[in-house]
Amino acid sequence: MSSEIFGGRPVRMSQEEKDRSHARIIASASRIFRERGLEGASVADVMKDAGMTHGGFYKHFESKDALVGSALESALACFAGQLEAGDPSRAYSAYRDLYLSDGHLANPGIGCPVPALGSEVARQTEDARAVFGRGMGRIVAAIARAMRGSAAARRAAAWREFSMLVGAVVIARAADPQIASEVLAAARGDKPHGH
Amino acid sequence: MSSEIFGGRPVRMSQEEKDRSHARIIASASRIFRERGLEGASVADVMKDAGMTHGGFYKHFESKDALVGSALESALACFAGQLEAGDPSRAYSAYRDLYLSDGHLANPGIGCPVPALGSEVARQTEDARAVFGRGMGRIVAAIARAMRGSAAARRAAAWREFSMLVGAVVIARAADPQIASEVLAAARGDKPHGH
DNA sequence: TGTACATCAGTGAACGCGCGTTCACTGATGTAC
DNA sequence: TGTACATCAGTGAACGCGCGTTCACTGATGTAC
Numbered sequence: 001m002s003s004e005i006f007g008g009r010p011v012r013m014s015q016e017e018k019d020r021s022h023a024r025i026i027a028s029a030s031r032i033f034r035e036r037g038l039e040g041a042s043v044a045d046v047m048k049d050a051g052m053t054h055g056g057f058y059k060h061f062e063s064k065d066a067l068v069g070s071a072l073e074s075a076l077a078c079f080a081g082q083l084e085a086g087d088p089s090r091a092y093s094a095y096r097d098l099y100l101s102d103g104h105l106a107n108p109g110i111g112c113p114v115p116a117l118g119s120e121v122a123r124q125t126e127d128a129r130a131v132f133g134r135g136m137g138r139i140v141a142a143i144a145r146a147m148r149g150s151a152a153a154r155r156a157a158a159w160r161e162f163s164m165l166v167g168a169v170v171i172a173r174a175a176d177p178q179i180a181s182e183v184l185a186a187a188r189g190d191k192p193h194g195h
Numbered sequence: 196m197s198s199e200i201f202g203g204r205p206v207r208m209s210q211e212e213k214d215r216s217h218a219r220i221i222a223s224a225s226r227i228f229r230e231r232g233l234e235g236a237s238v239a240d241v242m243k244d245a246g247m248t249h250g251g252f253y254k255h256f257e258s259k260d261a262l263v264g265s266a267l268e269s270a271l272a273c274f275a276g277q278l279e280a281g282d283p284s285r286a287y288s289a290y291r292d293l294y295l296s297d298g299h300l301a302n303p304g305i306g307c308p309v310p311a312l313g314s315e316v317a318r319q320t321e322d323a324r325a326v327f328g329r330g331m332g333r334i335v336a337a338i339a340r341a342m343r344g345s346a347a348a349r350r351a352a353a354w355r356e357f358s359m360l361v362g363a364v365v366i367a368r369a370a371d372p373q374i375a376s377e378v379l380a381a382a383r384g385d386k387p388h389g390h
Numbered sequence: 391t392g393t394a395c396a397t398c399a400g401t402g403a404a405c406g407c408g409c410g411t412t413c414a415c416t417g418a419t420g421t422a423c
Numbered sequence: 424t425g426t427a428c429a430t431c432a433g434t435g436a437a438c439g440c441g442c443g444t445t446c447a448c449t450g451a452t453g454t455a456c
Contacts, residue, residue: 014399014451014453017399018398018400021400036318037234037315037318039234043443044441052400052401053401053402055400055401055403055444056400058445059399059400063443064444108317115314116314117369118314119310119311119312119313119314119315120232120315122303122365122369123232123235129369129370130370130371133371136366136370156380157381159363159366159378159382160363163358163362163378163381164355164359164362165362167359167361167363168358168362170309170310170313170317170361171309171331171357171358173313173316173317174309174314174327174331175324175328176324178328179328182350185351186350187355209418210420216432237409238411239410247432247434248433248434249411249434250433250436251432251433252410252411253410253411253412254431254433259410
């Protein structure tokens, strides 16, 4: 990376470059945590993916826990953003199709962090759960715009929809391929034995 | 434990006692894995909980992975068993009420292994996922008995129901208490602002 | 604009720690006669 | 039924390894004058 310009020697980077490094660390963490789990991905793994060595990590974050918080926030914000743009009904329909697709199943690193990390976040600090809760709240608020009825009824329906999406992907990923395709088809509402 | 009878010295146990030890190890693992996660609970933690030291573990299991498989199978079988007994409709109704209760939320160690460990099982071996898939298949078959329509429609409806239950608990546990109670109430179908 | 110097982003070696796993050992169990 | 002995369940110390974190160091950046 940039240090190679100086022959691999340690060198002070500009503030602008530090900001880019910071963003790269979060982007790498966000993906790698979703792929390998919060405990399955080490600080060194993340830093290597971001093109650096692990030693510099603590110039950017106080601890691994702090990185987890930032990575969760970033991943959830990205997912909520997709839903908030454009026509509510269309946005939710597209979101749902993508959510229940084979592609989402096979690529947790760029998928929704809730099925990928939910079980582990339950055991994280209160701070991490608050961040996760806020992110899920944004997603549900966006889904609610596509539901019908009173504000409260729309929100409740959105929680039920989102719960089903999350559960279906958790189940599909934790099972063999046959069950995976069965639960996704059921969640999609495909006609049984479609022919 | 039993070794204290002999002053804490290592001693050969009878076959019957070994079988009891084996069952105790699985029972401890089944609970502790659900509480702390598959990576968050060590072999030593499990053996200590079962009243032994970690060294004897490999007389019972080939590896930690093998223990994970047995513990997942045991926990799922216990949950499926509850659903298979008695009147299908009544059994599912009771299961659902318990599943979406505050008690289930607060006690993952004796709760359903799918929300507790689903995200992590997705990253386990194919064998572990096959075991998990079979267990979930049993649960869904039992739920399907309480649904209406053709066999295929009942099974699809059961997958959707189970997905919503799993997702609601994953979301509730990974968030702050306020969102937790909101998603559980929505999944239960409580009337909004009930008064 | 030019100079002198404090700052600090990133490197790479090192730290203590807990992990999964192995092993020599103990002595009651279970078996062969 | 009694005796001699191989088996093996469980102990506790030890193994190599990867983890999160710390630290001395480097030299361009950014600032004070």
